[in-house]
Amino acid sequence: MKKNYYQPEDLKKFGSISEWNEDLGAKFFDYYNSVFEKGSLTKREKSLIALAVSHVVQCPYCIDAYTKDCLQRGIVKEDMMEAVHVGAAIKAGAALVHGVQMMNRHDQLSM
Amino acid sequence: MKTKSLKAQNNSLSKTEKQLEILANGIFKDGSLPTFKKKIASNNLPPIRPKKLEILQLNVGYMCNQVCAHCHVDAGPDRKEIMTYKTMEQILKVIKNTKIRTIDLTGGAPEMHPEFRWFVEELRKTDVEEIIVRSNLTILLANKKYNDLPAFFAKHKVHVISSLPFYKREKTDRQRGNGVFESSIKALQMLNKVGYGVLESDLQLDLVYNPSGAFLPGNQAALETDFKKALFEDFGVKFNQLFTITNLPISRFLDYLIASENYEEYMHTLVDAFNPSALENVMCTNTLSVSWEGFLFDCDFNQMLNLKVDIPSRHISEFNQDELKNRFIILSQHCYGCTAGAGSSCQGSIA
């Protein structure tokens, strides 16, 4: 076994997850590819969303893949960072909005 | 940004044998990736063979006013290789005796050749339909003596194809040198002014985009839309088409790939993106490349690897169409650059 949880070269082997369950694997990749086709949103917009979400879910494979995808689409680094901030802001907001729950609970328990 | 060619730096990669050795060994030797020939065979595809010869691409010399980081020619101000008058005359003779449609002048900066204008005028007297000049744009402003080139191009209906890596300053300057973006924009405005790239005119101005790093070019049509919008809105610049070109792993780009530890990943990217339908239209099927010394090559890339055509008559002075038509094209792993994704040629994507 390798000593690290993540290996960069494992990204290339992503497709192999189908080997242990062909049916579900195929369904997933089919769905995944359809999602990234141009729809009402452009492929460029989808790539930036994917980049932001990659950071929020903190997936190193997705970050590698979508940074490269953005570069290929001619997206400049300033736009990429803006997208990451959108993701980060939502994540921070999601943490902070729970502060209301904390406040409610605090008030409920306090005299 | 380096300011010298690999040759002037005495970099071992300036030797073509060294480049070919790298492309033949490592991941291609240990079987991690298939060689280009194996890849073709395993896809049950026919070998690449020459079709009708339509384009003669002439490299008139490696001298250039720029030293771009990705340059596959290893061109620069320190390169003195230049085509002789005699070779130019031999080329004109060949053109008069064949039905070549397009002459594609490249370098270095072809405009720096002392006989450049004479040569274009002589080419115009022949039956060739199209004369392309691959201009790096900044040359038009590099010296007073080049300032009237747009008018010269227009007079001889030269088709101008120019590199502009991006529509923003930073990426362009990182790849091509400081200040290149600004001069390029000025040069484009000069070309627009004499009628290039504008709707009402038949003077053709195309731009070439190649990625500024170890990744593939995106969709040609999408990038063309982005370029057109940005260049027009920001600078009032117009052009006809955008060609996306993949960087091939040779010369200075190979040096960059190795130094930045991107070589293996880049080769994987090229091989994974292998597109069988691009194979049919790779450049070597309808183009022949001539070096400053008058030698013949399957393409400009093979020229830079010093892989001369695989026939007995290898020089323009002994141009033999039958031999050329029946030749086998010399392939190596750099060819993956022509077949990745939408494919790549000097006229952009091909699949």
Ligand code: SF4
């Ligand atoms: S302008 Fe063209 S020939 Fe000159 S260094 Fe740049 S890529 Fe090479």
Ligand code: SF4
């Ligand atoms: S690199 Fe040259 S020889 Fe190889 S496929 Fe491309 S055009 Fe043909």
